[in-house]
């Protein structure tokens with residue numbers, strides 16, 4: 001019963017040391033597999049050929065999302081990394097992006113490029129309604145930070161279950177959008193949420209709204225965003241995720257002054273945090289205990 005490490009080689013020494021110290025069986029990459037029957041779990045971003053491993057019980061995504069993984073063979077469980085560092089990093093990026101749109105930074109960066117000294121009205125954070133789509137581990141953290149800065153925060157989740165801010169269920173999405181001056185997307189990518197940021201949903205935002213997107217590129221119809229910006233219905237956007245990634249050099253988004261793009265860097269998994277989570281997953285698997293970060297494969301997150 002061993003974990004097969006199949007991710008960034010630079011992380012290997014840290015994982016190897018932690019597993020050795022814990023006395024937990026560990027296989028340092030596919031080249032080190034002597035008996036495929038020993039592999040019970042695989043930690044990966046892109047999985048190897050899973051059919052090689054007859055006793056595979058679990059695939060562990062080394063990121064927070066699982067949308068990049070193919071459907072797993074029957075009976076193979078799926079888990080995602082739980083790392084406080086990832087959540088804190090995304091929180092920091094989203095808070096930064098929210099403040100940047102709140103304080104019109106795309107406009108000022110554009111003006112600065114022309115050496116133009118021109119002021120625009122400044123609004124209090126208390127007068128800005130922020131809507132967070134996806135109130136999971138990351139959305140909940142972001143909500144608390146933005147609330148502490150004075151923003152009028154609400155959240156949208158599938159079920160609308162209670163949070164620390166006013167909550168809307170997926171069935172109440174239109175009402176949620178109508179009160180989102182700044183819309184933050186922190187959704188997982190699932191069949192239900194693919195393309196959710198489209199012409200119809202963007203049209204439901206208040207005039208002049210801004211978009212902050214750190215979910216997945218395929219949530220957003222970029223042409224719909226462009227049309228909403230051109231129509232003056234949206235004012236600006238901050239994107240950490242795009243479709244495709246990497247965004248081609250010649251893509252129009254790069255040169256649009258109303259949009260600021262970062263190359264999917266809101267968070268990066270810390271090697272030690274990822275290894276620690278993998279170890280707790282393997283220990284839980286061995287003990288038949290609940291798997292931390294287990295994904296509901298039918299739901300997609």
Ligand SMILES: NC(=O)c1ccc[n+]([C@@H]2O[C@H](COP(=O)([O-])OP(=O)(O)OC[C@H]3O[C@@H](n4cnc5c(N)ncnc54)[C@H](OP(=O)(O)O)[C@@H]3O)[C@@H](O)[C@H]2O)c1
Pocket residue numbers: 064065066086090133134135136137138139156157158159160161169170186187188189190192193214215216240241264265266267268301
């Ligand atoms: N840019 C980056 O570097 C980066 C890094 C990490 C994560 N991410 C993105 O952030 C996402 C969220 O991560 P997380 O750990 O917070 O996820 P999570 O804990 O699984 O939470 C997901 C949230 O989305 C809600 N949701 C799911 N489907 C929905 C729908 N159809 N309509 C409305 N709400 C829906 C869920 O509602 P319920 O609570 O009702 O189930 C839950 O609140 C990841 O999947 C990934 O796409 C990006």
